[in-house]
Each structure stands twice: as structure tokens, then as C-alpha cells.
Amino acid sequence: MNIEEYKGVWVFIEQRDGEIFDVGLELLGAGRDLADKLEVELCGVLLGDGIKDKAEELYQYGADTVYVIDNPVLKHYRSETYMKAVGDLVRKYKPEIFVYGATANGKDLASAVATEVMTGLTADTTMLDIDLEKRMFEASRPAFGGNIMATILCKKHRPQMATVRPKVMQKPEPDPSRKGKVIEEKFDMKEEDLRTKVVEIVKAAKKGANLEEAEIIVAGGKGIKDEKGFKMVKDLADAMNATVAASRDVVEAGIIGHEYQVGQTGLTVTPKIYVAIGISGAVQHVVGMQNSELIIAINNDPDATIFNAAHYGIVGDAFEIVPMLTEEFKNALAEEQGKGVTTNA
Amino acid sequence: MNILVCIKQVPDTKIIKVNPKTNTLDRSSAPAILNPYDAHAVEEAVRLKKEHGGKVMVLSMGPPQAANAIRKCVEIGADEGFLISDRKFAGADTLATSYALFKAIEKLEKEQGIDLVLCGKHAIDGDTGQVGPGIARRMGMPPLTNVINVRNVDEKNKKIQVDRKIEDGHEIIESDLPCLLTVEKEINQVAYSPFPNMMRAARYKPTVWTVDDLDDVDIKQLGLKGSPTIVGRMWPPDKSSGAEIVEGSTEEKVKRVVSVLMEKPELFASKGGEK
Ligand SMILES: Cc1cc2nc3c(=O)[nH]c(=O)nc-3n(C[C@H](O)[C@H](O)[C@H](O)COP(=O)(O)OP(=O)(O)OC[C@H]3O[C@@H](n4cnc5c(N)ncnc54)[C@H](O)[C@@H]3O)c2cc1C
Ligand SMILES: Cc1cc2nc3c(=O)[nH]c(=O)nc-3n(C[C@H](O)[C@H](O)[C@H](O)COP(=O)(O)OP(=O)(O)OC[C@H]3O[C@@H](n4cnc5c(N)ncnc54)[C@H](O)[C@@H]3O)c2cc1C
Numbered sequence: 001m002n003i004e005e006y007k008g009v010w011v012f013i014e015q016r017d018g019e020i021f022d023v024g025l026e027l028l029g030a031g032r033d034l035a036d037k038l039e040v041e042l043c044g045v046l047l048g049d050g051i052k053d054k055a056e057e058l059y060q061y062g063a064d065t066v067y068v069i070d071n072p073v074l075k076h077y078r079s080e081t082y083m084k085a086v087g088d089l090v091r092k093y094k095p096e097i098f099v100y101g102a103t104a105n106g107k108d109l110a111s112a113v114a115t116e117v118m119t120g121l122t123a124d125t126t127m128l129d130i131d132l133e134k135r136m137f138e139a140s141r142p143a144f145g146g147n148i149m150a151t152i153l154c155k156k157h158r159p160q161m162a163t164v165r166p167k168v169m170q171k172p173e174p175d176p177s178r179k180g181k182v183i184e185e186k187f188d189m190k191e192e193d194l195r196t197k198v199v200e201i202v203k204a205a206k207k208g209a210n211l212e213e214a215e216i217i218v219a220g221g222k223g224i225k226d227e228k229g230f231k232m233v234k235d236l237a238d239a240m241n242a243t244v245a246a247s248r249d250v251v252e253a254g255i256i257g258h259e260y261q262v263g264q265t266g267l268t269v270t271p272k273i274y275v276a277i278g279i280s281g282a283v284q285h286v287v288g289m290q291n292s293e294l295i296i297a298i299n300n301d302p303d304a305t306i307f308n309a310a311h312y313g314i315v316g317d318a319f320e321i322v323p324m325l326t327e328e329f330k331n332a333l334a335e336e337q338g339k340g341v342t343t344n345a
Numbered sequence: 346m347n348i349l350v351c352i353k354q355v356p357d358t359k360i361i362k363v364n365p366k367t368n369t370l371d372r373s374s375a376p377a378i379l380n381p382y383d384a385h386a387v388e389e390a391v392r393l394k395k396e397h398g399g400k401v402m403v404l405s406m407g408p409p410q411a412a413n414a415i416r417k418c419v420e421i422g423a424d425e426g427f428l429i430s431d432r433k434f435a436g437a438d439t440l441a442t443s444y445a446l447f448k449a450i451e452k453l454e455k456e457q458g459i460d461l462v463l464c465g466k467h468a469i470d471g472d473t474g475q476v477g478p479g480i481a482r483r484m485g486m487p488p489l490t491n492v493i494n495v496r497n498v499d500e501k502n503k504k505i506q507v508d509r510k511i512e513d514g515h516e517i518i519e520s521d522l523p524c525l526l527t528v529e530k531e532i533n534q535v536a537y538s539p540f541p542n543m544m545r546a547a548r549y550k551p552t553v554w555t556v557d558d559l560d561d562v563d564i565k566q567l568g569l570k571g572s573p574t575i576v577g578r579m580w581p582p583d584k585s586s587g588a589e590i591v592e593g594s595t596e597e598k599v600k601r602v603v604s605v606l607m608e609k610p611e612l613f614a615s616k617g618g619e620k
Binding site for chain 1 (some may be wrong): 356358361362363420429438439444470471472473474475476477478479481482483487488489490491509510511512513514515516517518519520521526561572573574575576577579580581587588589590591595596598599600601602603604605606607609610612613614
């Protein structure tokens, strides 16, 4: 393998029913930085049925070139077809770096493509960088249940591939004036030759939580003790027009459903404000919220590790602080909105 | 229906400690267990066997102690266990791991026939979820990942229908057999092992193979040598600069935080139905 032949940074763009997943756009943002450092093109890889027009959107998010394969057999994701189509593209155009969203299908595809073209794949990364001197891709990921971070390198094989967790990279602002080009490829697998069929796609009824979209989250941990304590968390959340969330211990105590759990085995959230009440700051929790814009922690233990992840910390008893904070906040907000002071103490 | 389950012995990451000086894992701090997802895979295989007959084989790559994880599978109800164990396998990344397992599966397939391969969704230590799809690609089988339910197995027409978990719901997939599934924990509950299984497991010795027992192995694709990825640096997760701890009386602390929050009052404007 002559690794010099491999050029360009590629991003797999996952879509369903023609709707592009955010993670693809987030990766165009991250990929742009990598491509600029290496002084190469940033390319999107877009597969589907009737999706060619979507290329326009990808330019706006930073793609220079979009490889498109538009074919009815690619309408829904299937390993069988996507692996072949993407594998062919890689063999033909030889990218240097290729990243995929670490979604169910993204991981499935990347693993199959890595085997197909015999290269290395780093899983579930949260940090991407380039060692310019060695022109090497440095993909880092949490491992061993989040207890450690590891940088994985792929020295002698190309492309250097990684899956990247959704919501970790920032989605760039679209630039409507950016233009690019499409390279369209043919694909000749036939439906009747395939061994798998998508019978039906069932969308889960949206559960109330929708944490991943929330702009403000107030989360409670074991420190709030029980349902009564959690009521106090809810009151603050209501005052702030926020969504509630919880650590795993609170979910396991049955105080709130799993769809509200933040962390490694829950959701990754990136709100503008995250208030952590009585949460110790275990890595498994922190990986799920550390990229929030503003983190405020309330804990009675001055050495709680949550204070390492937070921007502002209050050391003290949540049962004293939180109700006071709720009232104080309501007053300040009412004042701000010029409605005069309304309290319902 | 012959079912093969790939299983891995892993350190229990719930209790593993990191040596703060060397940033390496203190493996002796954590007991070795059967990867929890693989226990669900074995359970599912046993369930399918009860319905459709045949046998359940388990296969692991690892050091000799991995035989303990195989015994655990026998407790759950596996019929036969195979361990591939050789220094030449050591240091494998997922590409080299799937190659070694593939070579062993190929041998089993030739000798006894395999209709279905099961893997866990991921192993809790390496945590990549890449080995299953890698094996499927090498076996030329369709991989169906993140399976939460096996709906139906049609032995006559050699078809299987499963539910796969995807981001905002699930999809129902039909595939030809043989194929490979990776399973989520939701697929079943691992039942308590019946006493006769425990008795059998205690005495059970898996078949152990070295590289030489496998056919046409390309040594260059095994272990560290056959691994395109290497682990570079390891470090404990980011300890960021830390919070500004607000000082003063409780009231002063609260006031300070409210003033920080009120820097962006527009955030709190009620947007009906947002919650
Ligand atoms: C594989 C794995 C996956 C995991 N996944 C997740 C996950 O997704 N999400 C998650 O959250 N956890 C997860 N965990 C669990 C995680 O390790 C922690 O156990 C958990 O986050 C702790 O929850 P906590 O902070 O609420 O409770 P604790 O660690 O018990 O912390 C309670 C905190 O409250 C403080 N406190 C007590 N009383 C008061 C008071 N009156 N006022 C103010 N503060 C008070 C205490 O000082 C303490 O810091 C996972 C663990 C493993 C091993
Ligand atoms: C810190 C760290 C980070 C790593 N990161 C990467 C990485 O990003 N990319 C990479 O390619 N490798 C990586 N590795 C190497 C990887 O952990 C090993 O290759 C490992 O042998 C298999 O990967 P896994 O544990 O992730 O298995 P997974 O792919 O998560 O396992 C899925 C399923 O495959 C089956 N399976 C996996 N291993 C075996 C086995 N030995 N025997 C039988 N069945 C098995 C089981 O059914 C299991 O449930 C990393 C290793 C370390 C220590």
C-alpha cells in the first residue's frame, strides 16, 4: 500500500428518508479543520434514493466535493449494499481520512468497510486531531467504561478511519454562499440479488424527555435523596423553562425514567446551561454533559469531581440552596421581563 | 439449527482501577467476567435451540483463563466450547481479532455446519462493537447489528426476521440464513442456570486450538502484526480547569449564580411545548 496516494478527508453523511442526520454536519465541521490542516479537500459521501439535491446543503456546512450514489437499492441503510458502495468509492478515490457518525448504522458500516478494505478503525471517538509533522490522524476515545482516554493511531494503512460520537463535535453555521462539486457514481447491485430486506421502520413514539434537544437542563443526582428531593429539582427546572435529567443512580432508584439519564449509558447532551444538583461527577456521567456551554454544580462536598467539569460551583446543602435559587431566579426573571415581581411562595 | 456464539472474557469495568502514575489499567483490581452482552447472546442461542433444535457452540479467543468464561456459557446452556489461544493472537485490534475468529468459525463451519452466528453488541472493555460486523464481512454473511428481538426463524426457507434498534426507533429486517446478529441487552433476560448445567460447567473443558490447528492461516494478519491500529497515548479523562467556586453566605452565592444565569435572559423565554 502506497500511503502517499491517499488524499483528502471524507465524511460519511447518514440520511433517512432524505433527511440528513446532524452528526454528518457536525463531522463536516470537524473534518473542515482536519482538511485545512492537511491542505486537502473535504468530501461528503452521500448514498440514498433521490438524494442528489442534498449535496447543496453539504457545501454550506464545509464540503468541497460530494460523492453521490443515487440508487433505489440504497434507499434504506443495509450493510450489504452500503458496504459495497462505500468500499468501491474508497478503492477508487483513496481518501486519507474517513470519519463516520457513531450511530447504529454508522458503526455497522464503518466496521464492515474497514474489513472490506483492510484498514484500521477507531471506535466512538470524542477528539480528533492531526500530528502534522508525521501527517498522522490522532483519534482519541474513552475506553474501559470511560475510565481512561486513549489515542489510537493507524500508521501503515489508509484510509485512517474513525467513528465519532454524535453531539461531541459542533455543527458549524451554514454558509449559503459556499459552493462545491458533485461526483456521481454508478452502483450495480440489484434488489433480487440481495439477502436482506428492510421490512419496516418503526419510529418510537417521542417520549417526553427529548433531552438531546434541550437548551437548558437541570439534573439531579443521588444527593437529592428521594422523590421529594427531586421535586425541588423539577421546581427549579420549571422556573428556568428547562428539562429535568438525572444521574444513573437516580434512575436506578426508580425516581425517574431511563430516558432522562445523562451519561455513558444514557444520553449525551449539549445544552446551553446544565445545572448539576447533588451529582458527584463520575466520569460516566461527565462524558454525557461535559460539552454543555455553561455548567453550574451544587454539591455539599467541596472535593466533588463535578466541580472539575463545572464553570461555577456552589458548595453547600442542596436542600437549602435550590429552593432559594428557584425563588431568586424567578424574581430576577420577572424583573428582567418587566412584569414586576411575582412570587408564589 | 447450529448456532455459534462468539464470547469474550473481559475485566469488570465497573470496578477496574486506573494506576494514576502509569495511566495503565490495573487488571488485577478487577475480576474477569463473561462480557455481559455475550451472556445475552448465549441465552438467545439457547432459547432458539429449544425452539428449533440443533446445538449451541461458543467460541472465544483469549488466554487459557478464558476457559472460565466458556464455562459460564455452559452454565447458561451452551453445548460445546472452543477456545483459540496462542501467543500469535496477542495484541490484536478488531481487524486481527475478526480474522482469527473467522478462521476458527470457518473450521467449525466445515466440520459441523453453522446456520447462525451471534455476537454481543460490544465488549465492555475494548468497547468498539467492530468485531461482529468484521466477522460477518469475512464470512460473507449479512451482519444485523443491535438486535433487540428475534421475531421469527423460518428454517425451511432459511430466513430470519429481527428487530434492530436504531436511533429513533427500530427496524424490522429480514435476512437469509446464515447471517450474523449482534445483540443488545434488551433481547432477553439471562435466566438462572439450572443445577445440572452448573454441574456440567464445573467440570467442562473446552476444546483448545492454537494457530497450528486452524487451516490456511496468514500469520501476517494475526495479533499485533496484523493490527493496523495501535494504542498510542493513554490518559485519565480530562480534568478541566475547574469551576469558579462562588463564595459568601448562601444568599450571596445564590445571587451570584442568578446573575450569571441572567446574562442571557432570552434563553428562558417560554417556548410553549419545548419541554
Ligand atoms: C459502565 C458504567 C456506566 C455508567 N453510566 C452512567 C451514566 O450513563 N450516567 C450516570 O450518571 N452514571 C453512570 N454510571 C454510574 C457512575 O459511575 C456513578 O455511580 C453515578 O453517576 C453516580 O451518581 P450520582 O452522582 O447521582 O451519585 P453519587 O456518586 O452518590 O453522588 C451524590 C453526590 O451528592 C452530594 N450530596 C449529598 N447530599 C447532598 C446535599 N444535601 N446537597 C448537595 N449535595 C449533596 C454528594 O457529595 C455526592 O457528590 C455508570 C457506571 C458504570 C460503571
Ligand atoms: C484502550 C483500548 C482502545 C482500543 N481501541 C480500539 C479501536 O478503536 N479500534 C480497534 O480496532 N481496536 C481497538 N482496541 C483493541 C480491541 O479492544 C481488541 O481488538 C479486542 O480484542 C476486540 O475488540 P472489542 O473488545 O472492542 O470487541 P467488540 O467489537 O466490542 O466485541 C463485540 C463482540 O465481538 C465478540 N468478540 C470480541 N472479541 C472477542 C474475542 N476475543 N473472542 C470471542 N469473541 C469476541 C463478542 O461477541 C463481543 O460481544 C482497543 C484496545 C484498547 C485497550
